[in-house]
Amino acid sequence: MKKFYHIITYGCQMNVHESEKIAGILSEMGYESCSSPEEADIVVFNTCCIRENAENHAFGNIGMLKKLKQRRRDMIVAVGGCLPQQMNKAENIHEKFPYVDIIFGTHNLHDLKSLILKKLASKEPVISIPEDDGSICEEDVPLRTSYPNAWVNITYGCNNFCSYCIVPYVRGRERSRSSERIIAEVRSLVAEGYKEITLLGQNVNSYRGELTFPQLLETIANIEGKFRIRFMTSHPKDFSDELIEVMAKYPKICHCLHLPVQSGSDSILAAMNRRYTSGQYLEKVVKLKARIPDCAITTDLIVGFPGETDEDFEATLDLVKKVNFASAFTFVYSKRQGTKAAEMPDQVPEEVSKARIMRLVELVNSQTRSLSETYLGKTIEILCEDYDDKRGMYMGRDEYGRMGYFISSQNMIGKFVKIQIKQVNGISLTGSAVV
Template sequence: MSKKLFIKTYGCQMNVYDSERMTDSLVSLGYDPVTTPDDVDMVILNTCHIREKATEKVFSELGRIRREKEARAAEGKPLLIAVAGCVAQAEGEEIVRRAPFVDLVFGPQTYHRLPELVREAEQKAVERQAASGGRGTRGAGVVDTDFPVESKFDFLPEERHASSAAAFLSIQEGCDKFCSFCVVPYTRGAEFSRPVAQVLAEARRLVASGTAELTLLGQNVNAYHGEAAGGEWGLGRLIRELAEIDGLERIRYTTSHPNDVDEELVAAHRDVPQLMPYLHLPVQSGSDRVLQAMNRKHDAAAYLRVIDRLREARPDLALSSDFIVGHPGESDEDFAATLKLVTQVGYAQAYSFKYSPRPGTPAAGTDLQVDEAVKSDRLETLQQLLNAQQLAFNAASVGAVQPVLVERTGQKDGQLVGRGPYMQAVHFPGPDRLVGKIVDVRIESGHANSLAGMAVTGEWDGVPDRTSRNPEHERAIA
C-alpha cells in the first residue's frame, strides 16, 4: 500500500529542484507525493537559511506538525517528520535536541541517501512506538549533515517524478565566493559542477517528457565548469549544446555572479535564440565601499561594464537583481550610491531586503550594525524606486506581441497564465489544451506584477512555438 508524502519547500529554486529529487528517490519506498499535509505518512520541511529568523520559523512549523503527530499516534498511526535543507545543515543535532519528536535531519548534500535514511528512521520509529505501547511521539533522531565525497547527482533515479512545460535543472552547487553576509558556502559547501554528459542526459529526458523550458540552476551558475570529453565546458558552451536538443524551446539560468560573466556566455546571449532575454544578475549594493565590505570582489563600475557587454550583445536584454540595504557600516552616502546604480541600470524586477545577521558569517560579528529603523527607511525608499521601474517596464510591453509559455489555468473561467520571455506573468483567455504550448499574445495592459492580453489567433490547433526576439519590446526599452 502506498504512503503519502508531503514536502514543504522554502526559499530558492535550488530547494524546489531538491524537493523534486527527494520525491523521486522515495518512490522506491512506496511514497507518493501529495499537495496538502492532511493525513500523510511523512512530512519533509526543505528549509532555507537565507531569510531572517529562518530557524525560528522552522521550529514554529515543527510545533504545528507535532500536534498532528500526537493525534495520529493516539490512533496508532505513525507520522515521520524530517527536516532537510540549509537550516538542517546549519543546526543539525540542535534540531533533534529542541524538537525530539523529529525523526530525520539531513543536509542538502545528502538527499541521495534519503531512502537509506528513511528506512533507518522508520525502523527506529517502530521500535520506539513498541516501547511506548504504540502511543509514543518521540522521534527516531536520525541525523546526517556530512559533506560526502561522492556527488549526490550520481545516485539519483534517472526518471523525474513529474514533468511540466517549465522545469528546473541543477547544474552547479555550492559557492567559493564567501560574501560576508552569506551562509551558502557553509551549508552547501564548495563549488561543484555536474559533468556535461550528466546534464545533457537529464535535459533530454525532461524534454522528451514534455518540458519546453529549462532553467539551469546553481548558487553561482555561471561559474559552471563541467567535465567533458577534451576538457571543461563553461556555461556558454553548455547552453549552445542544450539549444541543439529538439523540442527545447527556451533556456534560462540563475543565479549569476558578475565576476563569472565571460565572453563565451555573452556570445551565447547574442547567438542562441532559445536563451531568453532576461537575466538575474545580483549586485547587492551600488557602493564600492560596501561591496568591498561584502567581499563581492567587484566594484560598481565593473558591474556596469558587464551589463554594457551583455546589452551590446542582446539589446533587448532585461535585468533583475538582488539588493541588501543596511549592511554593517553602510552610510547615507553608500545608500545613495545604490539608488544611483539602480537609476543607471533600470531593472525589470528586483529583490531587496534589510541586512540581517547570519550566525557564523563575518558580517554578523562586526560592531557596525545599522539601526533597524534606518534599514527600514532605506528599504522603503529603494523598493519605491524598484517598483516604479518594474511598472514602467511592464507598461512598455503594451502593444507588443510576446510568445507566452502557458503554465497553468487561471483563477477565472477560461483564463490561462504563462510566462513571456522577460519572466512576466501573462494572463489571457484561451482553452485548457493550450497549457504547455507557446502562444503569441498581444499585450493589452501592464500592471505592477503581471501583464494581460489576447492571443493573436483563435486557431488553437497546431499553435506554433515562438522563440525569436521581440522587436517591439526591444524598441520600447531602447
C-alpha cells in the same frame, strides 16, 4: 494500503528542485503525494536558512505539527536541507521538537530512503548530518512537478564566501556535474516534452565540467526542438564576454539575466567580499546591452549591510537608476551566525534599514511599472505554465520573465501562445490569445 507523503519547501529554486528529488525517492518507496500534513504518513520539511525569516518560518511550521503528531504517533516527521546543516542546529531542532523523527542535511538527501527505513525499524530519532564529502549523487530521479519547466543542477555548493552568506557553510565547496550527464539530461527532458530548461547553480558562471559554462550553454542550445533555456544564478565577477556572445547567438537562450549586484557602493561591495566594483558591474551591463539591447536584467539588492552609510545607500539608488532593472529582489540584511559579516561592527539600526528598503522598493517598483506600460498593445509570446483559478485565466511568462494572463477554453499548459496585451497591472499583463 496506500501511503502518502507531504513536502513543505522553503527557499530558493535549488530547494524546489531538491524537493522534486525527495518526491522521487518517496515515490520509489511506494508513497503517493497528498496535499496536507493531516493526510500524510510522512511529512518532510525541506528548509532554508539564508535569512532569519526563513528559519523562523520553518520553526513555526514544525512547531505546529506537534498536536498532529500526538494524535498520529506513527506519522514520520523529517526535517532536512540547509537549516539542520548549520553548526549545532540539528541538536537544536532535536531539543526544541523532540517529536521530529528524522533530521538530515544537504549532503545526504540521497540517503533519505535508508534513513526512513532506519526510523521504521527503531523508536529512536535518526539524526544524520554528514560533513561535505565533495561528492555528487547522480542516482536520484526527481519527480518533476513544474511542467513545462524543468530544473537541471549543473553545480552544487559555492566557493565565493560573500561575507553575509551562509550558503558555502551549508552547501559546501563548489562541485560541477559532468557536462556529458547534463547534456544527456537536457536531451531527455526535451524529448519528454519539457519546454523550458533552467540550469541551476549558486554561481553557474564558474561551472567547470569537461566544458566551460558558455560551451555547455552552446551545446544545449544546439539540441533540436522548440524550447527555452534559462540559467541562474550568475556572479558578476565571472560573467564573461564569451557568455554574452553565446546568449546573443542562440534564440533559444532567453534574453533575460539575473545578475545580483547587492549594493552600488564600492566600500560595501568590498566588505561583502563580492570582488567587483559598481563600475565593473556597470561595464558588464553596458557590454550586455550593446550586444543584446532587449535583454531584461534582474538583480538582488541588500540594504542595511554593516557599516552602510547614507552615501552608500544613495550609491545603490544611483546604480539602480542607471541600470533600470526589469525587476529586483530587495532584502534587509539578515545577520547569519558563522558568517564574517555577523562579526562586523556598525550593524545598521532596524529603523534605518526599514526606511531605506521602502525607498528602494518604491524605486524598483516604479521602474518595473514603467517597463510594463511599454507592453500595452504589443503581441508577446508566452510559454503557458499554469491555470490561475482565482483569475480564471491561463498564465505564463515571456522570454524576459514577464508574466502574462489570457483566457482560453482549451488546456494551453505547455504551449507557446501569442497574446496581445490589453491591460497592464503592476508587473502582470493581461491579453487575448492571437490565433
